Amino acid sequence: MPNMIFQRTSIRKYNEQTVKEEQIELLLKAAMSAPSARNIQPWEFITIQNKETLKKIADFSSSAHMLKEASLAIVVCANINKEIPAVKGKNYWIQDCSAATENILLEATELGLGSVWIGTFPKEEMVKPVSELLKLPENIIPFSIISIGYPEGDNKPKDKFDRTKIHCETW
Amino acid sequence: MTNMIFQRTSVRKYTDKQVTKEQIDLLMKAAMAAPSTKNVQPWDFVVIQKKETLLKITEIHNYSSMLKEAPLAIVVCGNKAKSSIEGIEEFWSQDCAAATENILLEATELGLGSVWLGVYPKNEVMKPLADLLMLPDYIIPFSIISLGYPKEEVQPKDKFNPQRIHYEKWSGTNL
Numbered sequence: 251m252p253n254m255i256f257q258r259t260s261i262r263k264y265n266e267q268t269v270k271e272e273q274i275e276l277l278l279k280a281a282m283s284a285p286s287a288r289n290i291q292p293w294e295f296i297t298i299q300n301k302e303t304l305k306k307i308a309d310f311s312s313s314a315h316m317l318k319e320a321s322l323a324i325v326v327c328a329n330i331n332k333e334i335p336a337v338k339g340k341n342y343w344i345q346d347c348s349a350a351t352e353n354i355l356l357e358a359t360e361l362g363l364g365s366v367w368i369g370t371f372p373k374e375e376m377v378k379p380v381s382e383l384l385k386l387p388e389n390i391i392p393f394s395i396i397s398i399g400y401p402e403g404d405n406k407p408k409d410k411f412d413r414t415k416i417h418c419e420t421w
Numbered sequence: 422m423t424n425m426i427f428q429r430t431s432v433r434k435y436t437d438k439q440v441t442k443e444q445i446d447l448l449m450k451a452a453m454a455a456p457s458t459k460n461v462q463p464w465d466f467v468v469i470q471k472k473e474t475l476l477k478i479t480e481i482h483n484y485s486s487m488l489k490e491a492p493l494a495i496v497v498c499g500n501k502a503k504s505s506i507e508g509i510e511e512f513w514s515q516d517c518a519a520a521t522e523n524i525l526l527e528a529t530e531l532g533l534g535s536v537w538l539g540v541y542p543k544n545e546v547m548k549p550l551a552d553l554l555m556l557p558d559y560i561i562p563f564s565i566i567s568l569g570y571p572k573e574e575v576q577p578k579d580k581f582n583p584q585r586i587h588y589e590k591w592s593g594t595n596l
Contacts, residue, residue, distance in 0.1 A: 253425070253530055255451045255523050280426045282580045284522065285537050291580055296587045303589060340542055345564075348518030352455065353426050356526070360424055367456050372511050384590045394515075410453045410462055417467045419474060420555045 254359040259407040261364025262316040264399025268299070269322045273361050277324065277398070280357035286346035292332040293343075293350050296325040296384055303383065307395065310379045314368050314395065322398040325380065326351050328371075331389045344371070347393040354396050364401035370394050425529040430577035432534025433487040435569025440493045444531050448495065448568075451527035457516035463504035464513075464520050467496040467554050474553070478565065481549045485538055485565065493568040496550070497521050499541070501559040514541060517563040524566050534571035540564050 278295055286292060298304055299322055308317040317323055328343035351367055358365040370376045371393045380392040445468060457463060469475060475488045488494055497517050504513035521537055528535040540546050541563045550562045 253527075255454050255527055255530075258454065258456070260456060278586055279581050282582060282585065283426050283429065283577070285429070285431060285525065287539050289578075291582075291585075294585050294587065296590065298589055300589055342539060344514055345518040345521075345539065348515040349522040351515075352519040352522045355456065357424075357426055360426075369458050369509075369512055369515070386591050390591065407454070408460075410460075411450050412453060412462075415453065415462075415465045416449055417465060417554075419467070419469055419471055420553075421467065421557065421560065 254356045257407055258355055258359040259405050260366040261401045261405050262366050262397070263402040264319050264321065264364060265402045267321070267400040269363060269398060273363065274322065276361065277354050277357050280353040281324075281326065281350040284346065284349035284353045286349070287337065287342035288334060290332050290334060290346075292328050292330070292346055294327040294329050294390060296327065298323040298325065306383055307380060311373070311376050314376070314397070316366060316397045317395075320397040320399045324354060324396045324398065325384065325392050326354070326394045326396065327386065328391045328393050329389060330391060344393070351394045351396060358396075358398055362400070363398055364405060365396055365398045368395040368397060425526045428577055429525055429529040430575050431536040432571045432575050433536050433567070434572035435487075435490050435492065435534060436572050438492070438570040440533060440568060444533070445493070447531060448524050448527050451523040452497065452520040455516065455519040455523045457519070458509045458512035459506065461503050461506065461509070461516075463500045463516055465498045465500050465560055467498065469494045469496065477553055478550065481553065482538060482540070482546050482565065485567070487536060487567050491567045491569045495524060495566045495568065496540075496554060496562055497524070497564045497566065498556065499561040499563050501561060514563065521564045521566060528566075528568055532570070533568050534575065535566055535568045538565040538567060
């Protein structure tokens with residue numbers, strides 16, 4: 251039985267079943283287990299289940315249309331006030347929030363949920379309206395949105411393994 | 422609640438035991454199973470086992486002394502030839518971060534210890550590392566993962582903090 255890494259795939263269609271509170275907590279525990287540069291944990295999470303809010307975000311970008319059907323979205327945000335002075339401007343929070351996002355996708359797979367990563371930062375057409383809608387302060391940047399629900403239909407993971415991308419010792 | 426996500430932690434001390442070819446293959450498969458923007462898979466990987474190269478990296482990267490003991494390092498690279506598509510030019514680092522996290526998690530699953538060393542966007546590390554590994558100019562070294570069998574048991578930290586969770590909109594706390 252392949253583990254969650256190999257089972258994960260982008261799932262954009264969901265049935266009506268809602269995600270339980272205990273599942274949401276596990277998703278967020280997985281997110282906060284991610285590594286971060288110098289362990290600063292520069293993240294914040296907004297969970298959205300309100301259909302109206304999900305629909306509004308779906309209308310911001312064609313890449314977010316699946317939120318109309320989703321029972322849950324998690325917005326992974328970066329708190330840029332947590333950036334330590336020595337690495338200011340390096341934006342390590344992008345990497346930390348990416349790892350947290352990937353952990354949510356994998357834990358969702360483990361829980362039998364379908365999910366897809368909607369790229370948000372640095373797309374102007376997403377960052378601005380999402381910040382306004384969720385009333386984010388200036389130091390909180392919406393980094394990614396994860397659309398989540400119980401999968402509708404059969405979704406097989408793609409085999410993307412490509413040996414030519416592995417280089418031994420040097421390029 | 423003990424899957425690889427919750428077991429992973431940074432491991433910096435290793436035994437002499439070698440990582441097998443099959444394990445390296447699984448780590449690479451896990452990396453390439455990561456999601457990427459528009460599925461462009463903008464990554465390449467350099468697998469390093471030569472002691473001499475590992476030691477040279479410790480002279481380039483300030484926080485990489487664990488590579489003196491590590492039997493294996495994987496350098497995750499971004500491939501600009503794949504990511505230079507209008508509208509997604511800036512997403513390759515997110516894709517490479519997801520691939521890096523997958524390697525750390527698969528390592529945990531395999532009983533290996535690992536730690537993520539940040540490379541991008543530190544020019545003073547990227548340049549000498551690209552030279553050492555003879556990377557072409559469209560290949561950007563993104564991260565180094567140090568790997569080996571853990572010398573001692575390392576407990577994962579519990580980093581769960583409910584204050585970081587906000588319902589429906591920003592809750593106005595924790596600034």
